[in-house]
Amino acid sequence: MDKSVGLRGYCCFNCRNIVADHNDIINKEFLGIHEKGRGRAFLFSHAINVVEEPPYYIIMITGPHVVSDILCAECGKNLGWKYQRSFREVNKYKEGKIVLVKYNIIKV
Numbered sequence: 001m002d003k004s005v006g007l008r009g010y011c012c013f014n015c016r017n018i019v020a021d022h023n024d025i026i027n028k029e030f031l032g033i034h035e036k037g038r039g040r041a042f043l044f045s046h047a048i049n050v051v052e053e054p055p056y057y058i059i060m061i062t063g064p065h066v067v068s069d070i071l072c073a074e075c076g077k078n079l080g081w082k083y084q085r086s087f088r089e090v091n092k093y094k095e096g097k098i099v100l101v102k103y104n105i106i107k108v
């Protein structure tokens with residue numbers, strides 16, 4: 001029914017590299033709180049054209065997590081992070097998912 005599937009996405013605010021597909025958004029009202037970025041963010045099932053940094057342990061407002069920083073593969077800007085592991089049951093659904101902070105990406 002919707003013929004425009006796959007045509008919308010998000011790009012890096014800095015170099016306009018496409019980093020995520022609109023169809024991969026899980027949560028558009030995700031509140032991302034992290035030392036690398038704070039504020040509105042989108043939770044994606046996966047991202048493209050990004051670099052995943054080595055994982056590290058961090059205590060977030062929602063509890064302890066192991067995350068990896070997500071960098072733009074083109075310009076190296078930090079765009080968000082990926083949840084590698086969550087230690088609380090309520091956060092388990094985030095594992096393997098990617099958060100891109102809203103002010104780091106532009107809708108295309």
Ligand SMILES: [Zn+2]
Pocket residue numbers: 012013014015016017072073074075076077
């Ligand atoms: Zn970039």
